[in-house]
Amino acid sequence: MVVDDPETLAQVTAVFHAYETALLENDAATLDAMFLHSDATVRYGVAEIQYGIEEIRRFRSVQSPFTRTLSRTLITTYGHDLAIASTLFRRDDFPGQVGRQMQTWIRTADGWKVAAAHVSMIEDAAGAI
Template identity: 55%
Template sequence: MTINDPAVIAEVEAAFMAYEKALNENDVAMLDASFKDAPETIRYGMGENLYGFGEIAAFRSARSPVGLLRTIERTVITTYGDAFATANTLFRRESMAGKVGRQSQTWVKFPEGWRVVAAHVSAIAE
């Protein structure tokens, strides 16, 4: 198994950055398209535990777009073979003074493209 093939990293990085752009613009359709539409998909958020794509999509459509803009740093994408990857990043928001956010995602390449199958978002004191 090849770890961190540059071509695969580039694919995942493109998917990750498209997700990041959609998050900052509250592009709900793109955010939904970034997650695998399956009951096994999980997203643990800042204040919610979402099991299955339906719960994730419902959360996204109901969430306020206020205060979503963020900057990211220390992003690490690691690929395992050509169809599995993790993406981890730190983020900062003006609405989270004194805290740093953490996001981890597990990405899998399906026939329709790279999709998040598990995600975790949390924040800690700086």
Template identity: 50%
Template structure:
């Protein structure tokens, strides 16, 4: 059996959901960010200096975390889809707040209503880190 990888319409859906998340992140729109993360104990987010296990822990952390700088810029974003309902989004980012290069990876799964604002796409796992420029 072959997997349908990177169907253009599915890539476009995930890219739109990711862009909505990124806009919410820069705008510190906590409600939208929370809507896009799976609200289950199985959800894992590894941050730059913290770890959250479960949707509840992610929501609590978001209420007190420092917002990302408005100067945040994405580089080399890659959306890869697998079938109709699973995807990864990987990106690098920079900002005026640090000379370090950020890396972000998210696993997206279509768990919701395909007719909702985000096409049913939800982040089920995420990892953010910073490294020295090479």
């Protein structure tokens, strides 16, 4: 298996950044298109859990735009059809905390899609992370 094939890594990096733009703009249609439309798609959020694309859509429909800064973003590809994106983030509305986000991206006939995502927050003791 090829890890971090340059072409695959460039594709996933671009779609990851497009996802971040859509997230911060609260572009629900673009975010919906970036998730795998399946009952098997799972998203664990900071304070919520969604199983399946319909629950994810309901969650997205009531969200508001926000701002955040990313750090320590690491995207690793495995073969040509699977990638894991991991990043830390900070939000002004969550002072003293650091967020963690992981996404599993898979290549489909319609392009790269998030098949699983996890977002959580923890205390950032003295900015150690």
